Amino acid sequence: xxxxxxIKQTGPESRERIVKAAVKLFARQGFAGTxxxxxxxxxxxxxxxxxxxxxxxxxxxxEILDVFFSGYMAIARKELSGxxxxxxxxxxFISSAITYFEAHRDYLLVTITELPHDDPDIIEYKxxxxxxxxxxxxxxxxxxxxxxxxxxxxxxxxxxxxxxxxASRFLFFPVIKHMRSDNISAIQDEGYSEIISRFFxxxxxxxxxxxxxxxxxxxx
Amino acid sequence: xxxxxxIKQTGPESRERIVKAAVKLFARQGFAGTxxxxxxxxxxxxxxxxxxxxxxxxxxxxEILDVFFSGYMAIARKELSGxxxxxxxxxxFISSAITYFEAHRDYLLVTITELPHDDPDIIEYKxxxxxxxxxxxxxxxxxxxxxxxxxxxxxxxxxxxxxxxxASRFLFFPVIKHMRSDNISAIQDEGYSEIISRFFxxxxxxxxxxxxxxxxxxxx
DNA sequence: TATTCAATTAAACGTTTGTTTAAATTATAA
DNA sequence: TTATAATTTAAACAAACGTTTAATTGAATA
Numbered sequence: 001x002x003x004x005x006x007i008k009q010t011g012p013e014s015r016e017r018i019v020k021a022a023v024k025l026f027a028r029q030g031f032a033g034t035x036x037x038x039x040x041x042x043x044x045x046x047x048x049x050x051x052x053x054x055x056x057x058x059x060x061x062x063e064i065l066d067v068f069f070s071g072y073m074a075i076a077r078k079e080l081s082g083x084x085x086x087x088x089x090x091x092x093f094i095s096s097a098i099t100y101f102e103a104h105r106d107y108l109l110v111t112i113t114e115l116p117h118d119d120p121d122i123i124e125y126k127x128x129x130x131x132x133x134x135x136x137x138x139x140x141x142x143x144x145x146x147x148x149x150x151x152x153x154x155x156x157x158x159x160x161x162x163x164x165x166x167a168s169r170f171l172f173f174p175v176i177k178h179m180r181s182d183n184i185s186a187i188q189d190e191g192y193s194e195i196i197s198r199f200f201x202x203x204x205x206x207x208x209x210x211x212x213x214x215x216x217x218x219x220x
Numbered sequence: 221x222x223x224x225x226x227i228k229q230t231g232p233e234s235r236e237r238i239v240k241a242a243v244k245l246f247a248r249q250g251f252a253g254t255x256x257x258x259x260x261x262x263x264x265x266x267x268x269x270x271x272x273x274x275x276x277x278x279x280x281x282x283e284i285l286d287v288f289f290s291g292y293m294a295i296a297r298k299e300l301s302g303x304x305x306x307x308x309x310x311x312x313f314i315s316s317a318i319t320y321f322e323a324h325r326d327y328l329l330v331t332i333t334e335l336p337h338d339d340p341d342i343i344e345y346k347x348x349x350x351x352x353x354x355x356x357x358x359x360x361x362x363x364x365x366x367x368x369x370x371x372x373x374x375x376x377x378x379x380x381x382x383x384x385x386x387a388s389r390f391l392f393f394p395v396i397k398h399m400r401s402d403n404i405s406a407i408q409d410e411g412y413s414e415i416i417s418r419f420f421x422x423x424x425x426x427x428x429x430x431x432x433x434x435x436x437x438x439x440x
Numbered sequence: 441t442a443t444t445c446a447a448t449t450a451a452a453c454g455t456t457t458g459t460t461t462a463a464a465t466t467a468t469a470a
Numbered sequence: 471t472t473a474t475a476a477t478t479t480a481a482a483c484a485a486a487c488g489t490t491t492a493a494t495t496g497a498a499t500a
Contacts, residue, residue, distance in 0.1 A: 049477080163388070171380070172384075257486080271488080271489060
């Protein structure tokens with residue numbers, strides 16, 4: 001019979017459907033705000049399958065964080081390494097990262113908004129990824145910058161700030177969407193990367209003029 | 221007897237203790253992740269007092285959002301209005317806002333991290349505040365900038381970005397704290413405001429040099 | 441002293457929570 | 471076909487959830 005062939009559309013797909021539904025629901029309702037019954041129903045899967053595949057709800061969250069972080073890190077490594085000048089590499093990284101954020105909006109929201117939760121397990125997990133990102137930003141951005149301009153800039157300040165900037169439009173989108181201002185369509189435009197790139201050029205010493213007018217920057 | 225006088229130390233204080241405990245716990249565990257029994261125990265108050273004072277858990281959250289937003293808006297109005305030049309006003313606003321964020325870390329975390337939650341009631345509530353902030357940023361920053369430089373910059377892009385930048389160090393702090401890198405103490409330093417101020421000078425046209433080197437900004 | 445009202449309490453309401461169990465089903469391999 | 475392993479299922483578990491109720495306490499007013 002042909003039953004054996006067609007029925008296999010369930011099976012290994014169940015695991016993926018769970019992850020897909022989890023990302024969607026966690027982004028909208030939060031991790032703690034999403035029940036496993038609602039999740040399993042959305043994924044079209046039996047309740048027990050979640051603990052069967054992932055062991056616990058928390059491990060499911062870890063897998064989501066893992067997918068997003070590893071993708072983000074891969075972009076950082078690819079775009080920030082190499083022999084091009086810093087300006088070019090930064091522009092490439094920011095552009096690629098924002099494209100990646102756009103394509104993984106829900107992953108981004110889960111990763112960002114579940115940040116300060118108090119679970120030591122999750123926090124340590126994120127800290128591990130954070131250390132890697134800080135390391136590459138320090139090596140590829142801060143140190144070359146310091147060698148060039150003589151100014152020391154901390155990756156611990158600049159790393160979170162850069163990520164926050166790039167994520168801001170997606171982080172606030174659920175609220176912005178409901179504001180119904182006149183120029184909503186402006187969100188779709190190009191140049192979002194460039195405004196962020198320009199920021200880093202400004203603080204990196206490429207822009208001297210911003211130093212005038214009462215804002216001294218002796219601290220960097 | 222003297223019982224009447226001393227016992228009144230409970231009473232109107234209970235309401236404040238509930239808010240205080242709620243801000244602390246919501247910031248660490250999220251809104252959905254914090255139970256009312258844990259909350260009432262932390263506030264040193266009977267469980268039923270929360271619904272007695274606030275009606276529901278959601279109304280308690282609204283009050284927290286209200287406190288933070290109104291304070292943030294007050295700073296925006298105070299520092300961005302007036303006859304000083306844009307550069308001065310922006311520097312003042314960023315400096316005051318970051319001081320305010322620092323003093324209300326937990327309020328900030330609750331307001332930011334509970335952003336995309338799907339409750340229409342909460343979303344509309346935040347949108348109301350967001351509209352006011354976008355309006356003042358448009359009037360006091362974007363339009364004067366447009367008149368001066370000829371470039372149109374959208375408050376819907378710049379507003380969330382500015383808030384995200386200023387909040388980044390506090391948003392990521394729970395993870396950064398656990399990373400134990402060498403220069404943790406650098407987080408305490410001054411100049412955090414200035415690096416953000418510089419960004420806005422850069423994108424506002426004060427900095428011409430950042431326009432060189434492959435990053436055109438015709439879109440603003 | 442009697443009355444009034446806000447504050448506080450313990451207890452219970454019915455749901456929903458994450459997780460586990462044991463049986464049934466399906467697919468793979470011998 | 472038989473044996474073996476991987477999925478899927480329905481049912482149940484204790485615990486925690488937000489909320490409500492009715493009774494009690496305390497202080498202020500009359």
